[in-house]
Every structure is written in C-alpha cells, then in structure tokens.
Amino acid sequence: MDEALLRSLTPTVLAVLVRRGADFAAAEDAVQDALVEALRVWPADPPRDAKGWLVTAAWRKFLDATRADAARRRREARVDEEPEPGPTPAVDDTLQLYFLCAHPSLTPSSAVALTLRAVGGLTTRQIAHAYLVPEATMAQRISRAKRIVSTVRFDQPGDVATVLRVLYLVFNEGYSGDVDLAAEAIRLTRQLAAAIDHPEVAGLLALMLLHHARRASRTAPDGSLVPLAAQDRSRWDTTSIAEGIGILQAALARDRLGEFQAQAAIAALHADALTAEETDWVQIVEWYDELARLTDSPVVRLNRAVAVGEADGPRAGLAALAALDDSLPRHAAVAAHLHERDGDLDTAARLYAEAARKAPNLAERDHLTRQAARLNARRR
Incomplete structure (x- = not known):
C-alpha cells in the first residue's frame, strides 16, 4: 500500500467533491472514509486509476451521508446524480483548495492546521503532536476552520500571498515529533509550484x-x-x-x-x-534594502543592522540598530553581538543575559545564556 500516493491524492479528491457541490466539512469526511476504504481494499485489489477510484468512492460516501441525514435533504435535491467515471480536473481545483484553506477569515493557526489536514493529508493526531497540543484541542481548531470555510464559495479568487504565508508558517515550525513540518512545507510548496x-x-x-x-x-x-x-x-x-x-x-x-x-x-x-x-555582506545589505522596501518590516531592518555591522563594521551596525524599537524580538541579542564585535564586553554580556530572559524557546535561551557566561568569564 502506497500511503504517500494516498496523501498526494487527498487534496485533488477533496477539491473535486467541493467543486461538485459538497460543503467542505462533509467533503472532507467523505474523503477520509474513502481513504479508510482504500486502505482496506487496495492491498488485495489495487485499482488501475487510483485517483478515479478515490473520487468515485468519496462521492458515494458523500451521497450516502447526505441521503441518510434528514437535515440535509434540501441539499440532496441540489446534488446531481453520480457522474459517469472519467477524467477529473486536478490542477485548478487543487489550487482553489490551497486558497480555501488559507482563507483570510481564518486565523493563521487555523489556516495552518486546515492546510495540513486537507492539503497535506496529515491526521489530526499528527498535527496535534507536531504543535504539542492535545489532539482534542487540534480537532476543535480544525472543525471550526472547516465550518468557516464551508460558507465560502469555491470559485472565489484566492490570494497567493496568503497561501504562501501559511506555507511559510508551516515551514518555520520545523521538526517536532513524528511529523517533519519543514519537509511537509517543502512538499506542499512543490505541489503549489506545479499548479501555479x-x-x-x-x-x-x-x-x-x-x-x-x-x-x-x-x-x-x-x-x-x-x-x-x-x-x-x-x-x-x-x-x-x-x-x-x-x-x-x-x-x-x-x-x-x-x-x-x-x-x-x-x-x-x-x-x-x-x-x-x-x-558577501555588501550584497546582502543591498538585498535587505530591497526587502525593507517591499515589506517595511522592522524585523527585516533588525536583520539588516546585523548585515551592516558585518559589511561596514559594528559601529555602523549599532547606528542602524539605534533607529529601531528596542522592544523588537531579538533586538537585545543583535545589540549584544554588535557590542561584542566592537569590544564592549561588559555591555555585550549584560545584553546577552537580557536576550536570554526574552528568548522564545529553550534552545535559544540556553545559547544566549552561554554567550553571556562566556563573556563574563573573559572579563574576570
């Protein structure tokens, strides 16, 4: 059984069902039921057309669920009879699914979770483990996201920039537990690059x-x-x-x-x-200038100060840093680095210790604490 194939087909099949008229939550449930059926049937009877098999099975699951639910009878009246087997469009629908999962009405955390679930094909347990939250918490987050996007028309134009930011958020989570989110983000971005x-x-x-x-x-x-x-x-x-x-x-x-x-x-x-x-720090500064022009981001300007310090000396870097708000994340760490390069070890040690107290994770905190300890030892 090729589980990687199943995961790669999940967004295409889900997109086909949504395009045919299924709401997002019902379509996602039907696709998951079809995947379970595939895991049961395919080892003994592999299909010639894996995608076609999944589309047909998922659509039948959706119709069965719709007909069984009295509250959905009005929607059933709008559902066409099961289409004849044949080629199913993939690229455009899959692209729309990316847009749907990164819809602006979702919070960034919900958009990331829904993208990993619907486009990435990960289980709720895997996503919860990767983000170090209880599975029930992640299930609620995904359910809320599915309810929100179920009200969005599937043919509305999507925002590529929003999709890219969601994928970048996934990538920056890196590796945790049994799901390598950095590798997953690369896989999904390759898929998007093939579609657009x-x-x-x-x-x-x-x-x-x-x-x-x-x-x-x-x-x-x-x-x-x-x-x-x-x-x-x-x-x-x-x-x-x-x-x-x-x-x-x-x-x-x-x-x-x-x-x-x-x-x-x-x-x-x-x-x-x-x-x-x-x-080549001079070129790097030039690229940071371009990036600052594009984004006007204080974090970009903070990183630019580091590059200026390398290209033109630590005092030039400190001058660039002086124009920025000292409450910015990593500001103290950058200042410590530049003061150390300028020979002011007392100030650098104090700033490393300050940066360690503000560090967002244990690994960074330990690194900055060791830097402070190293300079304090040199001053003795």
Whole structure:
C-alpha cells in the first residue's frame, strides 16, 4: 500500500467533491472514509486509476451521508446524480483548495492546521503532536476552520500571498515529533509550484530549500544551537542548495521581485560562501534594502543592522540598530553581538543575559545564556 500516493491524492479528491457541490466539512469526511476504504481494499485489489477510484468512492460516501441525514435533504435535491467515471480536473481545483484553506477569515493557526489536514493529508493526531497540543484541542481548531470555510464559495479568487504565508508558517515550525513540518512545507510548496506559475511561489520554494539545506549543521550533538558563522559547511546539502539557487535564478529573471525571492537571494549568498569570512555582506545589505522596501518590516531592518555591522563594521551596525524599537524580538541579542564585535564586553554580556530572559524557546535561551557566561568569564 502506497500511503504517500494516498496523501498526494487527498487534496485533488477533496477539491473535486467541493467543486461538485459538497460543503467542505462533509467533503472532507467523505474523503477520509474513502481513504479508510482504500486502505482496506487496495492491498488485495489495487485499482488501475487510483485517483478515479478515490473520487468515485468519496462521492458515494458523500451521497450516502447526505441521503441518510434528514437535515440535509434540501441539499440532496441540489446534488446531481453520480457522474459517469472519467477524467477529473486536478490542477485548478487543487489550487482553489490551497486558497480555501488559507482563507483570510481564518486565523493563521487555523489556516495552518486546515492546510495540513486537507492539503497535506496529515491526521489530526499528527498535527496535534507536531504543535504539542492535545489532539482534542487540534480537532476543535480544525472543525471550526472547516465550518468557516464551508460558507465560502469555491470559485472565489484566492490570494497567493496568503497561501504562501501559511506555507511559510508551516515551514518555520520545523521538526517536532513524528511529523517533519519543514519537509511537509517543502512538499506542499512543490505541489503549489506545479499548479501555479508565479515567481513568488518559486521564491518561497527556493528559500525553503536553501534554509533546509543547512539543517544538519544547525545543532550540536548535545542539541545546542550552532550559529551560522560557526556551522560546519561540509554538512550542508549541496544538492538542495543547487536546486534552490536554480529555482531562484529562474524566478528573478522574470523581473517581478517579491519578498520571498529577496529572502531567498540573501540565503543564496550565505550558501555561496565557502567560509563565513567569504560571505558577501555588501550584497546582502543591498538585498535587505530591497526587502525593507517591499515589506517595511522592522524585523527585516533588525536583520539588516546585523548585515551592516558585518559589511561596514559594528559601529555602523549599532547606528542602524539605534533607529529601531528596542522592544523588537531579538533586538537585545543583535545589540549584544554588535557590542561584542566592537569590544564592549561588559555591555555585550549584560545584553546577552537580557536576550536570554526574552528568548522564545529553550534552545535559544540556553545559547544566549552561554554567550553571556562566556563573556563574563573573559572579563574576570
């Protein structure tokens, strides 16, 4: 039984049912019932056309459920008789399903959960485990999301930018438990890139590949964080880097720059450097300037201050940092790094300790605490 095939077909089948008139929640239930049936039947009697089999089975499940529910009899009157078997459109419907799961009426967390459930084919238990919440909590979140999108017309135009932000949220969750969300986000973004010719979709895929290529070197054997400058670059995945750069170059050639392409260009410059010392920080600053123009994001300007500090010296970086709100996440950590490079170890140690107290996770907190301890030991 090819479970990967079943997962890859899930969004296509779900989209076909919604296109035919099933509301989202009922369609999703029918698809899940069809998948269970496939797991039972296919090992002994594999179908010639897996997608056609699933569409037919899911549509029958939907019709059975509709006819059995008296409260849905009015909807049943609007449902056409079961269509003749034959080719079913996939690309457009699947693309609309991405748009539906990332609908602006959903909160970001609900959009992520629904995308993983409906497009990714993950179980509620897997999603709950990945996000470290009880399965019942995740089930409620997904149910609410399905109820909301059931009121949305399936043929309404979707917002590509919203879909990309949802996929980026999935990617940034990384790995937890038995579901590798970073790999899942790459898989879903590849699927989206196959369905839509858009340079920002390509830019996001390139960005994911370039970041994911460094994954093996980001933590030490004891689980502690390894900063980019200290990473063992021989452990970077050169195949993913080459693919990411190729995708990025093709996207940039279309001259429709977007924020994900700009972020990917920065990641590519890091990936191109054989050593940290060879990093082209001047170009990175230029790309951060482009990114700031596109987004006007204070977080981008914070990262730009780091790049300025590398390109033009720590005092130039501190000057760029001075224009930003010191309540920004990671502001204290960036300030600590720049003060250390400028030789002010007392201020740097104090700021590392402050940044550790504000760290969003244990690994980052431990890393910043060790940095503060390292400088305090040097001052003795």
